Amino acid sequence: MASLNPNLNVLGTVFAKHLLRRASFVYSKTIIDQFSVLTPSQALDLLLANAPLALPLPYDPTPTTAPDGFWTESTNIPSSFNNQNRKRSVIAGWWWFNAVNSPTLKFKLCHFLSTRFTVEKSICGAATYFYDHIRLLLFYSNGNYKSLAKKMTLDNSMLIYLNNTSNSKSAPNENYAREFLELFTIGKGPQIAAGNYTNYTEADIVQAARVLTGFRVKNDRTVVDAITGIPKGYNVYSSHDNTGFKVFSSAFGNTSIASATDAIGMDTELNSFVDMVFNQQATAKNICRKMYIYFVKSTISPEVETDIITPLANDLFNNGYEITPIIRKLLESQHFYDLDDSNATDETLGGIIKSPIQQISEIVTYLKATIPDPTTNSYEFYVNFWGNFVHDTFLSGANMILFDPENVAGHPAYYQSPSFDKNWISSSTLISKYRLGESLLDGFNRIRGNANLKAKINISDVIKNGNLISNASDAYTLTSELCNALFAQVPDADRINYFMNSFLLQGLEAYYWSSAWGVYLSTNNNSVVEPRLKLLVTKILSAPESQIF
Structure with missing residues (x-):
């Protein structure tokens, strides 16, 4: 049976690589070596530690004559800045730089949450609103999923993206209400009749849209959430549907939510709606299934549903939708390390194709x-x-x-x-x-155009000084350790020999490489070793085994 019992053993190199890849966007030999002598619990203590951002703010260096600079901190109306598409790209770059400089779960969880509370950054309003959206995801990445669902309702990007900023009592818009139920929280479930999806009905969407009327984008970002410190939208009571109770179907126990009588009461009404949705076990199960697909693998067997998803969902429900205890339990489990069965056809290691x-x-x-x-x-x-x-x-x-x-x-x-x-x-x-x-x-764009990337892997220097290889002068050791590091699963000797002979030695004897490496070490002339190393690593990185983790 699939087991959530913790793996209490020291990780070792293979499991350290597995955990680090799944839990972080940083993948380094230094951390792998550090984790290899720790238990999963000890490694997760480090992965769940909070750390300051390596890059505090995004910076727009264009136009070069007068850069917009740290425009997200400006008091000007966000939409007044030129080239919002470029600025959204800048924010994504800011996020990624922080992600690859933060060996913690924070950015993996942030990205997971972005797959749940989805916006398309190209059509979610001013770039600064998108920046606030990303900060909201980061704020709750080690926090509470239910609280995030409440805050997301007044997120300026989300208000624009799913049109809830135009949802009013005189012109209802159901977009956000529909996606809140279908994608963000409870999920449909099997359809059992026209307009009845088991977990909610079309009539429930209508009632949810009524609850969600009157929330509006605050263009100047002057309304700031007291808990997160992040700008948000605001309540316009004159646009809110206050025409009686919002009555939901039997899927929600025929819950009746009283209409707000003023702008402040709109928050109370929203809280009642969110509480109703999160009081359903189906919501917890849907979230845990999505977490499993993201962090473990896409196949959820009946056994996994019973032994992994259901108990995780019970824990998530009972602890009020706190994310950290659940992800910790999953990533510590024997199941995550594939220690709970002997079936070689459903491996977890290498079980996901890399994004x-x-x-x-x-x-x-x-x-x-x-x-x-x-x-x-x-x-x-x-x-x-x-x-x-x-x-x-x-x-x-x-x-x-x-x-x-x-x-x-x-x-x-x-x-x-x-x-x-x-x-x-x-x-x-x-x-x-x-x-x-x-x-x-x-260091050049070989995908399209051949432009200078302004970035490069100086591979001979990395192998010489990066402490990646135990004995780089030995062709087999060099090849096998690179393959072991860059593949999810340990390759056999035939596969290692293929890469070594075809791309590093290129038909020559192993002593040729040892001699060439010795010359490089003594003279710092890499004219022989660099092209061979580049070819070897290029072929390893483009191999099918390198596409999984």
């Missing part, structure tokens, strides 16, 4: 890519490296523009059954995914 953001984050952090410093070289980071290459070329080509999925359901990898994460691999994404490593190793 593009996971892929680039692993490569950059493990192979120590030299990227522009966003503080001292803001233009090179935000425009050349992040904007032109990562955001507009790699992520766009890999079909994962960060925080900008194709619709409110999010990226298909997180919701579209039965393919789920297999959606990351298609004929349209292969070039970007397979040429990412080559681009970073060359």
